[in-house]
Amino acid sequence: MRDVLDPLRGYAGVQRAMVFTADGLALTSTGFESEAQGESAAALLSSWLHEVSRTLDPLAWDEAESLRLEGSQGTVHLLRAAGAWIATWSQGTNTDPEVELRLGATASRLCRQLRALAGETASEVPSSEVLREPRAALPQPNSKQLSQAELTQQTKSQES
Amino acid sequence: MKGLWGRLFPGKGIRSAARRVAEDPSAENYSALAQESIRAGDHARVEAICHEALELHPDHEGLRSTLARAVRARLDARVRELEQELTEAPRPALWAALVEAHIEAGRYVRAEQVGQRWSADNGGPDATYSLALAAGHAFLEGGLRCDGERAWEFTLRACAEAPHEERCWRLMARLASRVGAFADKRKALARLLELEPGDRDLEASWRDASARASAALPFSAALEQATRGGPLRTANETSEAQSTPDLETQRLQRVRPALKGLVSLQGVEFAAFIQGNTALVQGMSGATADRRARASRELATASRDAAHRLGLGALSRVTVRSPQGVASVVGRHKAIAAAWCTEGPLPAVHSGLVQLASARGGVA
Numbered sequence: 001m002r003d004v005l006d007p008l009r010g011y012a013g014v015q016r017a018m019v020f021t022a023d024g025l026a027l028t029s030t031g032f033e034s035e036a037q038g039e040s041a042a043a044l045l046s047s048w049l050h051e052v053s054r055t056l057d058p059l060a061w062d063e064a065e066s067l068r069l070e071g072s073q074g075t076v077h078l079l080r081a082a083g084a085w086i087a088t089w090s091q092g093t094n095t096d097p098e099v100e101l102r103l104g105a106t107a108s109r110l111c112r113q114l115r116a117l118a119g120e121t122a123s124e125v126p127s128s129e130v131l132r133e134p135r136a137a138l139p140q141p142n143s144k145q146l147s148q149a150e151l152t153q154q155t156k157s158q159e160s
Numbered sequence: 161m162k163g164l165w166g167r168l169f170p171g172k173g174i175r176s177a178a179r180r181v182a183e184d185p186s187a188e189n190y191s192a193l194a195q196e197s198i199r200a201g202d203h204a205r206v207e208a209i210c211h212e213a214l215e216l217h218p219d220h221e222g223l224r225s226t227l228a229r230a231v232r233a234r235l236d237a238r239v240r241e242l243e244q245e246l247t248e249a250p251r252p253a254l255w256a257a258l259v260e261a262h263i264e265a266g267r268y269v270r271a272e273q274v275g276q277r278w279s280a281d282n283g284g285p286d287a288t289y290s291l292a293l294a295a296g297h298a299f300l301e302g303g304l305r306c307d308g309e310r311a312w313e314f315t316l317r318a319c320a321e322a323p324h325e326e327r328c329w330r331l332m333a334r335l336a337s338r339v340g341a342f343a344d345k346r347k348a349l350a351r352l353l354e355l356e357p358g359d360r361d362l363e364a365s366w367r368d369a370s371a372r373a374s375a376a377l378p379f380s381a382a383l384e385q386a387t388r389g390g391p392l393r394t395a396n397e398t399s400e401a402q403s404t405p406d407l408e409t410q411r412l413q414r415v416r417p418a419l420k421g422l423v424s425l426q427g428v429e430f431a432a433f434i435q436g437n438t439a440l441v442q443g444m445s446g447a448t449a450d451r452r453a454r455a456s457r458e459l460a461t462a463s464r465d466a467a468h469r470l471g472l473g474a475l476s477r478v479t480v481r482s483p484q485g486v487a488s489v490v491g492r493h494k495a496i497a498a499a500w501c502t503e504g505p506l507p508a509v510h511s512g513l514v515q516l517a518s519a520r521g522g523v524a
Contacts, residue, residue: 041470048466052480055458058451061484068479069463071472 004109005030008088008102016089018042019110022049027084045078045087066100081107082114174200187217194226203237206230235265252278252286259290268298285322289331292318296331300338303392308383311335319351326355333365335379339386342376345369415440418516422499425508429485430500432456433516443500456498460489477510492517 005017005028016031018038024046029038053063067078075090077100086106177193190213197205210227217223242258255278262271271294279287292314299307312335318328329348336345346369353362377385386392415433419442422431430443432453439453463478475491489498490513497516499509 044466044469048462051462051466052459055455055462056480056482056487059455059484061482064480064482066481068477069467069470069472070476070478071467071470071474072476073473074471076470076472 004028004106004113005086008106013090014088014102015091016041017106018087019084020045020087021084022046031089041087045076045085049078049085066103068100077103079103079107082111084110086110185213185216187213187220187223190217191220191222191226194223194230198226198230203230203234207234232265235261239265250281252283255281255283256286256290259294263294263297266301268294268301272298285318285325288314288321289318289325289328292328292331296335299335303387305383305387308335308339308387309380312379312383319348323351324355326352329355336382337369338392339379339382340372340376341379341382342369342372344376344379346373415516416442418512422509422512422516425512427501427503428499428509429502430498431516432496432498434460434496434498435494452500453498456487456489456496456500459487460491460496460498463489464491477513488513490514490517 005019008014008017008030016029018029018032018041019027020029020042021027024043026035026039026042029035029042032038032041048069049064049067052067056062056064063080065080067076069076069078073091077088077090079086079100086103088103174193174196177189177196180189181193190209194206194209194213197209207227207230210223210230213223214220214227238261239258242254242261246254246258255274259271259274259278262268262274272291275283275287275291275294278290281287283290292311295307295311295314298304299311315328315332315335318325319332322328329351333345333348333352336342336348346366349362349366349369353359353366356362376382419431419433419440422428423443428443430441430449430452432442432449433440434453434457439457441449441453443449444452459478459480460475464475467473467475477488477490479489480487486501486503487498488501488509489496490510492514495517497513499513501509
């Protein structure tokens with residue numbers, strides 16, 4: 001999964017990147033000095049996301065989709081994808097919009113990989129089920145939920 | 161007579177200069193109007209013109225010097241008038257006014273001389289306080305040890321002669337604070353709290369002084385230590401202390417127009433400026449605005465901690481994008497500026513937030 005993050009590194013000042021789950025589990029990371037450092041960063045980001053979510057709840061806002069935290073010495077970009085979070089660290093104040101575009105591309109790559117992984121691990125699952133975007137970072141082969149496209153298709157076939 | 165005539169019937173020069181200022185409020189036009197008023201002998205009008213002009217052109221040296229000359233002329237006239245009245249019928253109020261006029265003009269030695277004359281004229285505690293005030297201003301302005309010693313001596317005498325006079329203890333606290341004699345400052349503040357129980361500012365100062373008092377030297381030793389390398393470094397503390405709240409007030413007065421400017425931008429539905437426990441909001445009202453302001457503060461607080469823990473340094477900005485919109489919060493020192501938008505924050509919103517958080521106002 002690490003190859004998903006490789007194109008991010010070194011682009012527009014990005015020094016480190018990571019994929020982690022909402023509960024603070026680091027799935028993969030690149031650019032960190034040690035694994036422990038990556039895990040610690042994932043836990044801190046998860047804690048911050050939890051606080052942001054708690055702040056937005058009284059306003060009836062849904063969970064954040066992307067965040068940018070700028071400090072005097074660095075910037076962290078976060079993007080939610082496939083139930084996980086992709087994070088990048090840049091030096092200084094990085095307001096380059098290309099970073100967000102790259103994050104979006106990385107999110108798409110991650111989704112593709114997860115779909116492929118789900119296809120490999122769950123051969124019994126119908127192909128239509130495998131093709132839809134996973135709802136979590138880890139595949140859910142026994143999920144019975146249908147995508148919006150499938151629902152629309154079913155409705156049309158019933159009508160005809 | 162000429163001045164009175166000029167005031168009652170302003171000349172053609174003043175009228176045309178005033179018209180030019182109304183058409184174009186440039187520094188040069190204001191200077192011309194001030195010069196016309198000086199020729200008419202109306203010093204109060206000159207001061208008003210200069211104050212108004214300096215609000216628009218705060219860095220204009222010509223206007224500053226004109227204002228200084230006008231103030232000096234007014235104070236000289238006041239001193240002459242008071243001296244005249246004192247020779248005719250000396251009264252404590254006249255002595256006090258004369259000392260204050262000299263202090264306002266920055267003539268501390270003359271103020272002290274007047275205080276000595278008043279003291280010799282059975283001035284009592286008020287005269288002692290005027291001496292302490294003159295020497296205290298000389299010390300706070302110049303930072304010389306000899307002035308400090310004299311000011312402390314006079315202040316102690318004034319406090320002993322009039323223990324119920326709040327102003328004596330305030331001066332004592334100020335002098336002690338200037339040299340770092342926090343035990344003496346605490347003593348003065350304790351007395352002030354007896355005279356004014358429940359004053360929150362005094363209580364806060366007293367707590368601060370108490371926390372520092374244990375390692376503090378008495379005034380004379382602290383003064384010697386503070387002036388060992390020459391006059392005290394922060395020689396203009398008095399004027400700074402007086403001007404800083406004014407500047408802060410002026411800056412905060414520009415917050416509301418900046419908030420309105422932010423909300424007028426496309427996509428911005430709410431903007432807030434938060435400092436301490438005060439939140440100024442624009443775009444929403446009532447409980448909705450309260451919730452948004454509270455959320456802005458909590459977002460900034462949580463993000464500030466996170467930025468420090470993640471090694472990002474001091475928080476500059478946090479942007480949160482949700483299906484319902486985008487929240488952008490900028491933190492600067494003690495102030496927070498927030499904008500809640502229905503779509504992605506534009507560069508104009510970002511620069512406006514930065515200016516707002518710096519309490520400078522205006523949206524780029």
